[in-house]
Amino acid sequence: AIAGAAAAQGQPDVAALRDAALKDDLAWDITEGLTTEVGPRLAGTEAEKRARDWAVKRLTALGFANVRVEPFDMPVWVRGEEKAEIVSPFPQPLVLAALGNSGATPANGITAEVVGFESFADLQAAPASAVKGKIVFVSHAMKATQDGSGYGPFGTARRQGPSEASRKGAAAIVIRSIGTDYHRNPHTGVQTFAEGVKPIPAAALSLPDAEQLQRILKRGQPVRMKLVLTPRNIGKRQSGNVIAEVPGSDPAAGVVLVACHLDSWDQGTGAIDDAAGCGIVTAAAKRIAEAGVPRRTIRIVWFGAEEVGLFGGLDYRAKRGGEKHAIIAESDFGADRVWKVNSQGPATAKPAIDRLVAALSPLGIVQGSTTRASGSDIGPMAADGMSTIELSQDGTRYFDYHHTPDDTLDKVDPEQLRQNVAAWTAMLAVMAHAPEELASPVRPRN
């Protein structure tokens, strides 16, 4: 009873903070500002550097403490020219975008016959003789889902397709974009050639182009494609994580880490991926800071270089993974409404999780898993066993825009963005102040 009374003392009014956040404008201002005043910000480029400067200035102006950049180096790949055309039997251009770390064609391109596969599994099953010297084309049938669960299995065509094609001697690979829209905006994304595998040109066709190529192949005549892709590896460059804090009253209670990523792909302005995430977590932290000193330090991290291989998250883990983290969470799945909360943590955290679930319910958020939660940059630390909260967003239209030129501010719905801020505000109101032990007893090695 004494502990209960102590716990009640200094606890914020979670419901009031949550409901006030439904009128939030800060998340929008950050999203609008970053996408307008910086725009695209590919990891390791001058644009990402400008984004870090913008972030430091903005987070400082918002009154956060300990605002700083933690730099790290990472290899940088940049897009070049990208053109494709059917040479025969039906000459016409196709729209595509190189995948991250794609190899290059000569400047004047390559021309080869196309061999089509309906899935990554079909490519795997094919003999090398069917592929050698050809341009591999992999289509698939990913559909939009609320939880985005198609991205894992269907995304294999992007993540492993290029290596598999290269192993079989393909001249290049083009895949149907890992996306769900019908616009001529291809979906890029990272892939990494497996150890010892020769990089080959690798690109994604927009969905209309992929289906056009399927129709052309179905005519049964040999199809020849010309491909010009001239991306380059420009060596190691600097990226960095931008960190800001709301200092807590009890350093021994561990930090509450709320994250997003600052870098974006190069063709859109990274509004839903992930300026909105930075807006959401920062607006929520600001609201908690204004409500009084929390028990735990809230650490905001705008990670660098997520898109191209989680470099920021891994750098943070290497440098700070050994610190006591009460709980970690990241917003990186767009700006549509939160519909589910997943969590992982020790038994001692259960009362706090229960209070959180109750506080989220009026926002239309249901309880998901209580044993498994993750995130993008924080994924490796979550896998290490750190206590994690995952506020799952509605992903039904996420893969319409994900990693395309179409990821722009107009795709952010201000009302749904506010619901996100309310959910994150409730989460921080509960977790930053919780009297219970939230941290996992297992401390990750690093």
Added chain:
Amino acid sequence: AIAGAAAAQGQPDVAALRDAALKDDLAWDITEGLTTEVGPRLAGTEAEKRARDWAVKRLTALGFANVRVEPFDMPVWVRGEEKAEIVSPFPQPLVLAALGNSGATPANGITAEVVGFESFADLQAAPASAVKGKIVFVSHAMKATQDGSGYGPFGTARRQGPSEASRKGAAAIVIRSIGTDYHRNPHTGVQTFAEGVKPIPAAALSLPDAEQLQRILKRGQPVRMKLVLTPRNIGKRQSGNVIAEVPGSDPAAGVVLVACHLDSWDQGTGAIDDAAGCGIVTAAAKRIAEAGVPRRTIRIVWFGAEEVGLFGGLDYRAKRGGEKHAIIAESDFGADRVWKVNSQGPATAKPAIDRLVAALSPLGIVQGSTTRASGSDIGPMAADGMSTIELSQDGTRYFDYHHTPDDTLDKVDPEQLRQNVAAWTAMLAVMAHAPEELASPVRPRN
């Protein structure tokens, strides 16, 4: 009464033909075939030549009579490189497409300050001193409408904006695309510099880019843009109209002309603009041909070179405008459902129009104007006073795709396409067989 009995003789069962057309596959086959096997087909290019060859082969195979090409020459403008970027204060690329007949920048581009106007009227009202040496930007607020009526007034920014900007000494002009979607696919379209006006580079920004530029301008700092546009005029080339007929039993009754245009803009495959139109009118004509010999000859014209200035329609009018046309009609507003029928013609045609209105009603089509109807290639002949039928399609989403790379087969809804075929079949069943005089007594000069 004798005339009535004669009229009834040999009249087709309009309702039965109409309803059978709701199961049509031919319009889809033509649309799919032309967009897949030819793809983009800019007027006067090799691609449009391939489209004519395809059309002749297909129309011949369908059993139409007098299949032929009527060639004509026209000036050809082709797209070059097109790139734009904000140089300061917020460096970032913008997506745009040159407008038809745009002037060119030097190969390495031009850089100038941007001056923004919220409408064409604002540009008109501006003193030359506000514009001279600058890149003019015109935004506007066109919204989607069922009848597409915004295209006239808002389209002024595209049609007259470049000439107006040039007169005032602008270095170039970029407009917000005349479109209603939020995708990074700019809407091109034709514009013609007024007599004596120097061509300047002229392009359309996609809507997300146009709104980005507005946000950047609103920050109040001088905005500098770099623009690279290298289109070229390649001189006179050949285009042509493809014509096919269903011969009628009564040459004196005049022809019923049903039209579409074969050419398309260069970036999409011209599915809704206007392969679908060719599919619709051809499928309807084929159904009437199969039902027996009509009284009037049905003449199908797949016009060439519509997009770049109605060259095909004007050539037809010059060569054949003096022939007796009982009625003319064109399908060139996408593939969504017909919702209204407009007509113009002599009083003698009224009973036939009434029968048509009754036959269209079960398809959910209402009567519109009875004194004014038009079309694209046939527009000049309709303006001359020829009897015209206009089957108006739902244009709510037409300007989402119009003149963009996104005009591809996936935008065609097979069910709505069939409703179009049913409407055109009913129209031909009534008009090709009507015993009444349909032709306007005023014969156009030519």
